[in-house]
Amino acid sequence: MNPDLAVLLAPVIPAIGAVLIGFTGSRPNVREAMTLATGGVLFGVVLSLYPAVAAGSRPAAILFASLPGLPIALEVEPLGMLFGLVASGLWIVTSVYSIGYMRGHHEPNQTRFYVCFAIAISSAMGVAFAANMFTLFVFYEVLTLSTYPLVTHSGTEEAKRAGRLYLGILLGTSIGLQLLAIVWTWSLAGTLDFVPGGILTDVASPLVLGILFALYVFGMGKAALMPFHRWLPAAMVAPTPVSALLHAVAVVKAGVFAILKVAIYIFGLDLLSASGITHWLTYVAAATILIASIVAMTRDNLKARLAYSTISQLSYVVLGALLANAWGVVGGGLQIVMHAFAKITLFFCAGAIMVAAHKTEISEMGGLGRTMPITMFAFLIGSLSIIGLPPMGGMWSKWYLAVGTVEAHQFLLLGVLMASSLFNVAYLLPIPVRAFFGAPPAGEKDARTPAGIREAPMFCLIALSVTALGCVWLFFNPDPFYSLMNQIVAPENAR
Amino acid sequence: MIGAHLPALQVVVPLIAAPVCVLLRRPRLAWGLATLINWICFGVATALLARVLTEGSISYPLGGWAAPWGIEYRVDVVNAFVLVIVAGVSALVVLFARASVEKEIPAERIYLFYTLWLLCVTGLLGMAVTGDAFNLFVFLEISSLSSYALISLGPERRALTAAYRYLVMGTIGATFILIGIGLLYMMTGTLNMMDLARHLPAVAGTRTVIVAFGFLTVGISLKIALFPLHSWLPNAYTYAPSAVSALLAATATKVGVYMLLRFFFTIVGPYFSFEVMAEGGLLIAIALLATVFGSVVAIFQDNIKSMLAYSSIAQIGYMVLGISLVSVTGLTAGIVHLFNHALIKAGLFMAVGCLAFRLRAVTLQEIAGIGRYMPWTMAAFVVGGLSLIGVPLTVGFISKWYLVLGALERSWWPVAGIILFTSLLAVVYIWRVVEAAYFRTAPNRGHPTRFQEAPWSMLVPTWVVILANVYFGISPSFPIDIAQRAAQALLSPLP
Numbered sequence: 007m008n009p010d011l012a013v014l015l016a017p018v019i020p021a022i023g024a025v026l027i028g029f030t031g032s033r034p035n036v037r038e039a040m041t042l043a044t045g046g047v048l049f050g051v052v053l054s055l056y057p058a059v060a061a062g063s064r065p066a067a068i069l070f071a072s073l074p075g076l077p078i079a080l081e082v083e084p085l086g087m088l089f090g091l092v093a094s095g096l097w098i099v100t101s102v103y104s105i106g107y108m109r110g111h112h113e114p115n116q117t118r119f120y121v122c123f124a125i126a127i128s129s130a131m132g133v134a135f136a137a138n139m140f141t142l143f144v145f146y147e148v149l150t151l152s153t154y155p156l157v158t159h160s161g162t163e164e165a166k167r168a169g170r171l172y173l174g175i176l177l178g179t180s181i182g183l184q185l186l187a188i189v190w191t192w193s194l195a196g197t198l199d200f201v202p203g204g205i206l207t208d209v210a211s212p213l214v215l216g217i218l219f220a221l222y223v224f225g226m227g228k229a230a231l232m233p234f235h236r237w238l239p240a241a242m243v244a245p246t247p248v249s250a251l252l253h254a255v256a257v258v259k260a261g262v263f264a265i266l267k268v269a270i271y272i273f274g275l276d277l278l279s280a281s282g283i284t285h286w287l288t289y290v291a292a293a294t295i296l297i298a299s300i301v302a303m304t305r306d307n308l309k310a311r312l313a314y315s316t317i318s319q320l321s322y323v324v325l326g327a328l329l330a331n332a333w334g335v336v337g338g339g340l341q342i343v344m345h346a347f348a349k350i351t352l353f354f355c356a357g358a359i360m361v362a363a364h365k366t367e368i369s370e371m372g373g374l375g376r377t378m379p380i381t382m383f384a385f386l387i388g389s390l391s392i393i394g395l396p397p398m399g400g401m402w403s404k405w406y407l408a409v410g411t412v413e414a415h416q417f418l419l420l421g422v423l424m425a426s427s428l429f430n431v432a433y434l435l436p437i438p439v440r441a442f443f444g445a446p447p448a449g450e451k452d453a454r455t456p457a458g459i460r461e462a463p464m465f466c467l468i469a470l471s472v473t474a475l476g477c478v479w480l481f482f483n484p485d486p487f488y489s490l491m492n493q494i495v496a497p498e499n500a501r
Numbered sequence: 502m503i504g505a506h507l508p509a510l511q512v513v514v515p516l517i518a519a520p521v522c523v524l525l526r527r528p529r530l531a532w533g534l535a536t537l538i539n540w541i542c543f544g545v546a547t548a549l550l551a552r553v554l555t556e557g558s559i560s561y562p563l564g565g566w567a568a569p570w571g572i573e574y575r576v577d578v579v580n581a582f583v584l585v586i587v588a589g590v591s592a593l594v595v596l597f598a599r600a601s602v603e604k605e606i607p608a609e610r611i612y613l614f615y616t617l618w619l620l621c622v623t624g625l626l627g628m629a630v631t632g633d634a635f636n637l638f639v640f641l642e643i644s645s646l647s648s649y650a651l652i653s654l655g656p657e658r659r660a661l662t663a664a665y666r667y668l669v670m671g672t673i674g675a676t677f678i679l680i681g682i683g684l685l686y687m688m689t690g691t692l693n694m695m696d697l698a699r700h701l702p703a704v705a706g707t708r709t710v711i712v713a714f715g716f717l718t719v720g721i722s723l724k725i726a727l728f729p730l731h732s733w734l735p736n737a738y739t740y741a742p743s744a745v746s747a748l749l750a751a752t753a754t755k756v757g758v759y760m761l762l763r764f765f766f767t768i769v770g771p772y773f774s775f776e777v778m779a780e781g782g783l784l785i786a787i788a789l790l791a792t793v794f795g796s797v798v799a800i801f802q803d804n805i806k807s808m809l810a811y812s813s814i815a816q817i818g819y820m821v822l823g824i825s826l827v828s829v830t831g832l833t834a835g836i837v838h839l840f841n842h843a844l845i846k847a848g849l850f851m852a853v854g855c856l857a858f859r860l861r862a863v864t865l866q867e868i869a870g871i872g873r874y875m876p877w878t879m880a881a882f883v884v885g886g887l888s889l890i891g892v893p894l895t896v897g898f899i900s901k902w903y904l905v906l907g908a909l910e911r912s913w914w915p916v917a918g919i920i921l922f923t924s925l926l927a928v929v930y931i932w933r934v935v936e937a938a939y940f941r942t943a944p945n946r947g948h949p950t951r952f953q954e955a956p957w958s959m960l961v962p963t964w965v966v967i968l969a970n971v972y973f974g975i976s977p978s979f980p981i982d983i984a985q986r987a988a989q990a991l992l993s994p995l996p
Contacts, residue, residue: 070975073902078975144893151892161940169940170932177928181891182921189905189917 009058009065012051013080019048020128024121031117045098052094059087081137084490089263090134092346093256099469100251106465110361125152130256139198150176156248157241168240175237176227184225204274216283222268228261230317232294239313246357254349262323269327278330288328292422294321299429306367308356319345332495334410339491341403347476351388354470358462372444377460382441384474389434391477399480508561508574511545512627519619528611535615543592546584553581569693575632579987583629583759586843590751597962598744605656605742620647625756634682635692645671652741663736670733677720684713725757728791731814738810743854751847755839766991784825791818796926805863816842826907832988834903840980841896848885848966855955865937872939879938881967886931888970891924895974
């Protein structure tokens with residue numbers, strides 16, 4: 007397919023899919039076939055872009071001309087390619103999982119769920135392939151609004167409160183800080199295009215640049231940098247597929263992805279590292295990594311613990327961007343991929359446990375490994391990948407980030423990364439350990455009587471096995487993603 | 502032939518049609534005539550705008566008496582644009598009015614309603630088209646008197662006190678304007694605006710002119726409900742018939758702001774207004790107070806119409822803010838917001854009118870769960886609300902963009918911050934409605950017919966306006982082009 011056409015189709019296909027899903031809502035089987043078909047076609051289209059981008063070309067398309075000098079335009083560069091591949095690929099897996107979960111859980115309003123999901127993916131594609139900051143902002147806002155009905159899906163008082171917090175923080179930061187930064191950039195530089203090397207060289211004093219960069223970093227509320235992280239644990243009231251794909255992959259990664267984009271293509275790594283304006287922000291990111299890990303340990307609800315773990319892991323990417331050197335950026339980019347596969351596996355497992363065993367609290371999960379062996383084994387793999395142990399893909403991102411801190415002579419930050427890995431061990435590994443070796447809580451049937459295998463629906467099992475295998479596969483084959491990131495930091499190495 | 506007389510036809514046609522309406526008596530006939538006349542007005546306004554854009558300003562001596570002795574109608578980019586806004590909104594709202602008015606107003610008074618409607622439109626169009634200061638006052642009185650009567654036709658008895666209050670405040674405002682014009686006439690001996698502009702500089706320093714300036718500023722501020730002279734507006738909009746709220750909110754204040762522009766920039770000139778009188782600082786402070794006050798109070802309203810009314814007070818603040826930046830960008834923002842806010846508020850008040858057609862009262866309690874029964878109406882409200890907030894891809898965003906840009910160009914960071922902060926307040930009050938309509942369970946409703954959608958004759962015009970919000974949000978070049986030309990024309994010195 008013509009790459010320029012494929013770029014255009016990336017956000018359009020899920021949007022059309024949303025309409026088709028809406029019209030076939032009365033027949034669940036057709037509706038879900040539509041979801042899967044849309045996911046498959048989308049992934050095919052995004053994948054077809056890979057060879058061209060890996061070869062160094064930059065397919066582009068203009069959606070429409072908006073404000074003078076600010077078209078809504080798309081252009082694929084390596085970082086966007088990476089994010090687009092992850093989001094569209096994992097959407098297929100999540101769709102498979104959703105079918106099992108939503109039916110197994112007898113959720114209401116399933117058509118609204120699938121429609122909003124498709125719109126969210128469409129806007130995630132727009133974020134991934136945005137050619138300028140304005141386009142990115144537009145799709146970023148659509149992503150927020152389209153995921154709001156997913157957070158409040160159940161319509162309970164708790165869900166509504168979570169929805170308010172969700173919109174309040176995400177719109178508050180994006181309109182109050184990010185939009186201000188964007189208009190400011192426009193009035194300083196006269197352009198918002200993503201240009202390698204940045205557009206802000208020699209246009210403002212380091213003080214102004216520092217404030218501007220801080221506005222961007224905190225304005226990306228989706229990156230959940232403290233103190234703007236509260237929406238993420240609150241959003242866990244959503245159905246588990248939403249937590250898995252959106253609040254571990256598409257939405258949160260859109261935030262950290264945007265920060266990386268701004269660091270690389272608006273400011274430029276040279277400008278950032280030369281002016282030293284990112285220095286104090288690295289400590290904010292480091293604090294977020296540590297504090298969120300510690301809070302995660304105190305949470306007994308599995309999804310809440312995973313949410314705090316996500317907050318901590320997202321700041322790894324932010325840290326990668328803030329280090330502003332080649333290794334940091336490569337590590338940050340790889341972390342987007344590795345954490346996506348690992349965390350989606352963990353959420354899939356949490357949902358499977360909820361559907362099959364009706365358990366949400368970690369303290370009740372003793373002995374669960376006997377009835378749900380596949381699920382708990384996948385959970386173990388995902389945990390190891392988050393911690394960063396071989397043979398899991400998570401090792402690579404931790405590795406490059408650590409090299410990045412050494413390169414920047416930030417040994418304190420290296421210590422933070424290592425400490426955080428230990429924290430990960432402390433809050434993740436007890437769960438599978440307890441499931442395989444612990445005793446079931448008192449009041450349930452004696453563990454010694456063989457309860458038999460009671461796994462989640464087949465669709466759920468397929469999905470979580472695929473992503474768990476993905477974690478292992480990425481350890482042996484990180485190259486497709488590594489070479490993309492390498493293109494950004496060392497363009498002469500492009501294949 | 503007819504083409505040469507377009508400026509006169511713009512007011513003469515509706516003025517003559519108004520008494521014909523009284524003779525017709527039958528409600529449907531009266532409505533038919535009003536609709537026909539409104540669309541003719543819209544056609545005339547469009548033709549005028551097209552001619553002004555290609556040929557430059559038009560001067561039309563009324564009755565063949567040459568200016569400055571006779572009354573001159575003078576159409577340039579600025580007022581041609583205002584004419585299109587007024588005539589366009591009125592033409593769409595009158596379509597919407599038929600079903601709404603039949604529901605809200607007793608049949609024997611409907612012909613009076615349309616008579617008043619035509620008079621009100623005559624007054625508003627006349628204020629925009631005329632180039633004579635005293636003639637402006639005459640049309641101001643025509644539009645004001647007819648709108649007092651229109652408001653008093655509202656379905657509740659409280660409409661009477663609201664109309665009375667508006668009558669008192671409006672009359673004070675009109676008297677102030679008259680005194681101001683009288684003082685200017687005293688000093689220059691002319692009433693023609695262009696002539697006034699030529700003769701005023703010679704006497705600019707005198708106390709009489711300064712006093713006239715004060716009277717005119719306060720008088721016009723009263724008519725546009727600029728904080729703290731806004732107290733007539735909330736009740737007037739809340740208790741007026743739905744169609745009248747939509748018409749007045751979208752057009753009356755716009756013509757008032759146009760009056761302000763003409764007076765500050767054409768008649769006295771920006772140098773006197775903003776350098777000698779130093780009006781800028783005062784207006785900015787008042788405008789910012791208006792945006793904050795209007796938005797905060799709107800959050801606490803239970804009645805949705807009165808919530809929108811307070812939001813109008815805030816939006817008027819944005820327009821005045823743009824104007825008082827006294828730069829091309831600032832004025833562009835102010836003028837483009839005239840157009841955008843007309844679309845936003847017309848759409849929202851029409852959506853609320855659809856709700857009022859089915860419900861006893863349009864309060865947050867009454868609309869609980871209505872999203873399920875009136876999906877199209879509520880969807881229109883949500884899109885209009887997003888536009889009011891200023892979400893990208895809607896017209897509201899375009900206004901915000903230029904306003905923030907204008908503030909940043911002058912390096913007024915706090916102003917930019919307050920503009921964005923008040924948009925967040927808009928999120929709060931709009932979302933209270935969204936939550937009530939979609940995520941609160943419906944109370945047990947009495948009669949099943951009340952579950953239905955509003956009639957299509959109301960829905961179609963509503964959606965035309967709402968889609969215009971999106972269309973001009975995606976490709977805003979038409980209004981921005983005109984607004985920029987208008988801004989340049991207002992800021993350039995007289996020929």
